[in-house]
Amino acid sequence: MTELSRRLLLAGAAGLASRPAFAQGTPRRGGVLRVSVDQAASVIHPLRTRVNPEYLVTELLYSNLTRLRPDMTAEPDLATEWSANDALTEWRFTLRDGLVFHDGSPCTAADVAATFRAILDPRTASPARTNVGPIAATEALDARTVLFRLSAPYADLPVALAYTAARIIPARFAAGDLDALARQAVGTGPFKLVSYEPDRRIVVARNERYHDPERPYVDRVEVMVFPDSTAETSALISGDTDILTTAGQGEFPRLSSARGVTALRTPSGQFLNVNMDCTQAPFTDIRVRQALALTVDRAAMVGFVAQGFGTPGNDVPMNLAYHFHKELPLKRANIAEARRLLAAAGHPNGLDLTLVASENPGTRTQLAVAMREMARPAGFRINVQTMPHATYLDQVWKKGAFYVGFYNMQPTADAIFSLLYTSDSAWNETRWNNQRFDALVREARVTTEEAKRRGLYGEAQQLMHEEVPSIIPAFFDLLGARRDYVQGYVLHPRAAVFRLEQVWLGNGAPRR
Template sequence: MTNTPTNWTSRDDAAVEHMIRRGASRRELLKMLMASGVAVAAGGTLLSHATAAVAATPTTGGTLKAAGWSSSTADTLDPAKATLSTDYVRCCAYYNRLTFLDGAGTAQMELADSIESDDAQTWNIKLKSGVQFHDGKTLTADDVVYSMNRHLDPAVGSKANSLAKQMAEIIKVDDLTVKIVLAEPNADLPTILSLHHFMIVADGTTDFSTANGTGAFKSEVFEPGVRSIGVRNDNYFKSQGPYLDSFEFFAIPDNNARVNALLSGDIQIAAAVNPRSLRMVEGNDAVRTSISTAGNYTNLNIRLDVAPGEQMDFVEGMKSLINREAIQKSVLRGLADIGNDQPVSSANRYHNPNLAPRDFDPEKAKFHFEKAGLLGVEIPMVASDAAGSSVDMATVVQQAGAEIGMNLTVDRVPSDGYWSNYWLKSPVHFGNINPRPTPDILFSLLYSSEAPWNESQYKSEKFDKMMVEARGALDEEKRTAMYWEMQEMVANEAGTIIPAYISNVDAVTSKLGGLEANPLGGMMGYAFAEYVWLDA
């Protein structure tokens, strides 16, 4: 049974789909339908069907321009050293991982044909055959062994070193088989291997002035801190994609400028749009938004190893001075879940729902500031547009402090160089953390004593031991209980304040198809180039 009008034909369906592809607005389409004698209700149904059909039908060709929010002269094509979203976008386009995460957060095979283990400690990885690098070299186990070992070499400086240290042995079994033996069992290994840093490079690669990967695109232009251009790899091993002829990626740090570039047609994707700018795109049929909540957050970091964070009363005071509800509603326009000062968001199955967020309590904050002898002392909070919404968050905190006599200043610095010059270095500063799929990855990267991105210099032997034990626990109930306790430890002991888990908003042209949410972050986990297409 269908509610399609009897005088409506498949030819008419095609006409509607063509108009959608050409960018016709919903109002224009309904007007055309009603002129053909279609009722409004039926017209809405027809449009939904046609829009779905268009969205499900990839088209090939065209060049896409996308703008992120940050870049640096330290931009790299070396997956092991990737730090910013711009690095991740390039890595996803030019290389492949052994696995990748689908929209549900499940590890699927990519370069691997299978990854199996009987005890979560010894893993056998079978590779796909016939995969070629951009220079024509065929993928073998040697490439995987070399890529994994790079993360263990101190000279490389891999950002995933703390994760890779779990790999006690990385052995070539035959040309298409690799065995990885972990120091301790870890059932999350297939998920860990889906992270951007674990892209596979060719055996012996030391020059990353260009990219020689197996990915959907070949690197044509790479200008660190400026732009990247990739062109379609016609010898790609997957049966579908990429659909674009080429793509260009660069950063427009100013949020409004990024949105205006989209509205003017200069770009087709404006990544990580500030919620305040949504009114610029609302009601505009030429653009739409892609919204996902996967655990991204902007946090206020207080280093515990230098003043004023050396005094725990200052940290406690700041945690009570954060008006989380105001940040969620006013700064983030409701596009966020209130956070409880630990990195495992409510989107993760290991999130501790019993850990209540700190109350906004200015009088309690004042008590701790006075106890620390810091009430009225000028203390700068370093913020930047590079850490999304941090300037607005800092202003909310500053205003709350002023009401109790706390002299917090907002030291707004440029986006360029923020991550290399201020993040992890300034005594009180903001960060912005992309989603990670497991608690172990978050804790290993951000909170263990050896974590490369230990933003508050949190150190706890108990925490370190629990982290190792939890990753190897095959009993789900035990593992969950340990992760819940570790979240409490971070919330109460570390100097990282996470007021909200932010919904990522990418604004895109309405002609863009194929973009879906992904647990690794916005822009489809930064892998959009391979999967999206542009309608003519």
């Protein structure tokens, strides 16, 4: 076993002892926790989730092999420990003893192996397929040991297996009626599904056979859907809800001054991006993309879109929150150069474009409007088209030529690149296909030497910075809030991690 493998094994085992800090003494059990989200949890299938409310609900109902700590390192979930061979091409994960699914059937290594075979099958259409690492095959060595054989060395596998769409499901679904999990939930998570109204309310109740006998603390969680941010804030302030998972910048001052409410804020790599289809004119011409990027006043964009709760972006999906972030010269607005590039691309009289933005979150529309005004002096005549989020997901996401996207921080550089920007990524919205970029990401994925890996990821970021497959003008701090009696809840920088099984209700909590 290599020294790296030994450290990974010890890190996995050490995570068993991790416990959150609490403000009101010993955690106590009982009560109903109401959590608000800003859009419907339309997908309950744990291998096909796409947005934060869906990640929250499936995290309540299912488990991964590993979980993400706030520092983006892996800790145990269903697996208690893991180790790799010297080449980092084979990994063994040992499961907890006595795991059971909600229906009482045992959860074994055979279920884990079958889950990942389903994830890797293109017919499953799981975004996890290109985000769980270069897995070539999985095998149950015995009831508690699963072997991952990789097509290339990969040091990030324990972190990658915590991906939001890599929850473990029973083998009978993974190898049989996989679509049945779109209508029911059979997981090993801390809660069981009680009722599912995706546009209004999802209710779950404590799983008495959860692998951690101390948790969950609350008896029941009700996930309440509030498409209107003002109404969502009012519900928390009035005490109708207990946790607001995502607060808008406009509502944050109101939450900060509300009696009985604790406002929450943490830095993150969350961002909005303006996606341009690099296979469709006019965006096939790099000069058009570069010109548009040069119209953006990034500091002003942080103020306008993030209302100061963020940092400027540089058209690279990584900031200082990422380990391998490369500091590049921040692009400055240069209208004269933008006009020159646009003319050189064959548009001396300017260019008409339609930029599509979902209404949720509202920052998408704000970004689109800001882009329209900033780009106008350079000759870009942008028509902003807004639409309901469900319509956007159905008609525009991964299909449109020019639209505003929204993404959480990913745990690693490989994860964010493999999700959005490599030519074979799960959500390659820009259709950018740069073979050198792909090669750099592939090589970094199999490199364990720190300096070399940093150099590879740095060159990859440099390519993106220059070729601009999408414009990333700002990163957002994560904002949320909780009632003062809610204990054990913190914002996770990943934004898609919630850990509600750690939450308990202290003094002053309402009886429901």
